[in-house]
Amino acid sequence: MSALQVSCEGHRLQDSASAEFVDIQSPFSNFDFVEKRFAKSQTIHRCFSLARSANCCCCVVEPLVDVGLLDDDTKEMRRLGYHVATTNFRLSFWKKPASSKQEFNALAESDLFGYMIVRCDGLDPADPQWYVFEAVLSKYDHPHNCVSMPGEYNLAVCGRNFRMRGVMFCQQNKLNKRCAQVSLRALLSRIVPGRDVAYSRINAIAARVAKSIGETFNPSDGMSVMQIEQVLTDFGIRYKDVDYPRAAKSPKKLARLKKEIPYTKFMYAGAESGLGALLGFKVHGGDEKSRHIIPIFGHTFNKDSWVSDARKFYFNDKDQYSAYMPSDSWTSSFIGHDDNLGPDFCVPRAYVLPEDVDYVVELYRSEVKYSGAIAEAIAFQVLKHLQNSLQVDEVWAPRLIDALDDGNVVLRSVSLPCESYIVHLHQMRAWDGTEESRVAVDGFSQMKLPSVMWMVEVSLPQLFPANEAKIGEIVLDATVLLKQTDFAERKVSRKFLQSIQFIRLPSAYYFPKSVSKSPEGKIINFFSAPSAIKSHVGVIHL
Amino acid sequence: MSEKAKYTYSSVGAMFRHVLGKDAVRPVEVTVKTKQMRSVQSFVRKLEAACLATAGSAMVFK
Known part of the structure; x- marks a missing residue:
């Protein structure tokens, strides 16, 4: 483990002076425990509820001192003038029971469901405000609950080191x-060196932006939007963001823009194969300028979604995407955190109304220069142009041409390193078992x-949801920045x-x-060259 | 220059032809229909314009 990792993960890796082994099986009450120990914190209760849903048996509670990022956080709050007296606990959830250190030593890493570090800043001793400084919990164990790029975090429990996979949940404290x-922090901690980001660093970047405009x-x-953009830039993250009210000059244009460039497109592209997305929306009853923002990092996949068929059949949905079926037609919900409410929520794709969404950011994978939405648009045009010259076999060519004519071809854009594509090709098996x-x-290698x-994977309506299969793909260079002049x-x-x-x-x-x-x-x-694969193959799962 | 470095991404197909042999490949001509290209151009233009317009936003996220 590098020195950088130790310094950023030091707060998670610290040994604790003591450990309390709490049996959280029946008749243990999450309500009682959270009310008594953590002042009814809703987010802490949500973590306990997720542990209950996963049938966890044991919670190990360890007091932590301010080291690493916890120490950095405390120092920053004091720099800002807050007289804080912090208290921290690390709570880890286990799928097997343990009532002593000896029994705990028999548990394996696979028994770990997740952990959270909870914190009380102690600003007002009469009114303790407990919050989740960070939590990483296992994703809901369902194959159609897709999180493409979980992070890996090291932590210690009772003096033993473990590795936890997931997307970090973090909560605000309204101070720093x-x-x-x-x-x-939730999205960046998965990808930056050292596997974490100090709030002091984010705030320093934001302060620099404010200073540059005399504030x-x-x-x-x-x-602000500018500050969020600068943080992403400073951390070397490429992104595409849309500030809808700024981009449209009138309410009429705003509604049209939201239809032409829907926020769900960016969220899906970011969650499917990028580094996630950020969704900023109005809070009803809040002040005029303030918005809430949440990280999105996954999506569900519903094979029986009605949307993909119904939008053309009944609703004459004529937008940019009506010429083909984007694979997000089978997404019922996005998966994200809400720091006010807790981790790992499903956000139904139609629940946040377009009129409430003001800002969206799609975070690209390293080296990617343009959005998955553009990749799909290019791929579709390439297919349409190639349509009359297709030399694919006599079984699938007519089906693909029909789908292109009817606007039913399914496209799914996935960004990936070239090595992953070679592995994908190598492992590819057609429906009849044929390999490439x-x-x-070797030629591609x-x-x-x-x-x-x-x-951009190419599929057909009955094939994509039922078999999770495709008939081919259009492979584009993601590292070349394409502009509208390239399509003039x-x-x-x-x-x-x-x-x-x-x-x-x-x-x-x-x-x-x-x-x-x-x-x-x-x-x-x-020019065309023969392929041994003559039928459909499975789509890629990153 | 190594064999691998000699082929840039603009000549991926040339490499493939080299591996498979000339007889294994055949030409395909595709006429570009500018009307169809216009929809990509239009979409990318809207996207670029929307993404550029973030400076000076008054929104704050809290």
Whole structure:
């Protein structure tokens, strides 16, 4: 473990002076315990409820001192003028019982459901405000509950070290951290060196932004869009964000913009294959300028979703995406945290109304330069252009062409390192069990593919939800920044052509070769090469 | 220059043809329909415009 990791994870890895083993099985009451020990904290209660749902048997409660990020947090609050006297506990939840250190030593890492570090700042001893400084709990164990990029966190319990996978939940205290700071820490802690982010660093960046425009920054006042953007930039995260009220100049244009560029598109792309997303929305009854923001990092997948079929069949839904079916049509809910209410909630995709959403951020995977929404749009156009020249086998070509004509082709964009694509190709098995030829896999292995690619998977309505399968993919270079000028009329820019790496469909690959002119317009010259895969294969699971 | 480094991403197909042999591949011509391209251009333009317009926002998240 590096020195940086120890310094950032020191608060989780510290040994405790004592440990209390609490049997949380029946007749133990979460209500009684949280009321008595943690002043009815709703978020702490939510963590206990998740542990109850996972049939946990034991909770180990250990007092912690201010070291590492806890110490940094306390010092920052004091710098801001708050006279705090902090108290911390680490609570870990276990799926097997343990009533003593000896019994605990028999537990394995696989028995760990999760942990939380709870904190009381002690600002007002008469009114203790307990909150979750951080918590990492196992994801709901259902195959259709998708979290593409959980973090890995090291922690110690009773002097033993464990590793926990999940997405960190953090809560505001209204002093030095509000919803923006905790949402950023939740998403960034998975990917930055050392596996954590100090609030003091986030606040220092926000203060620098405020100073640059002649303002002072008080963390308890929350963060602005500019400050959120700067934090992401300073941490080296590429993103795409939309501030809807700023982007539209009138209420009429605002409604149209929200329909043309729906916030769910960014949330899905970020949750599906990026580093997550941030959703900022109005709080009814709140002050005019203030908004709440929450981190989104996963989604559910509902095979029986009515939306994908019904939107065309009944509602004549004619937006940018009506020409194809985006794979988010089968998403019922996004998975995210809400620091006011607790971790790991399902946020139904239609629940937060577009008129209430003012800000959305899609965080890209490292080196990705453009949004998954653009990747899908490019892929769809490439398919449409290729439609008349498809040489795929006689079984799947007509089905794909029908789906393209009817607007029923399913597209799912996934960003991934090129090595992952090679592994995916290597492991690919067609419905009849056929593998890709060794020569083809070796051929791709020898190529200098881009470090990160958009793989836009191509499927059909009955195939995607039932089999979780696809008939091919369009592979794009995700590291080349494409702009609207690359799609200008009568122009196929070199960058646009270069961004298309290849297309794989049943029986054939297609590689763009060059662009030439003809009286009818531009012609992209592809050449095709045979593929041993002649049927559908499973979609990728990152 | 190594064999691998010689092929840039713009010539991925050339490498594939090299591996499989010339006889295994065949040309496919695709005419670009500018009308269709316009929808991508329009979408990307709207997206770019929306994403640029964040400076000076009065919103605060707390």
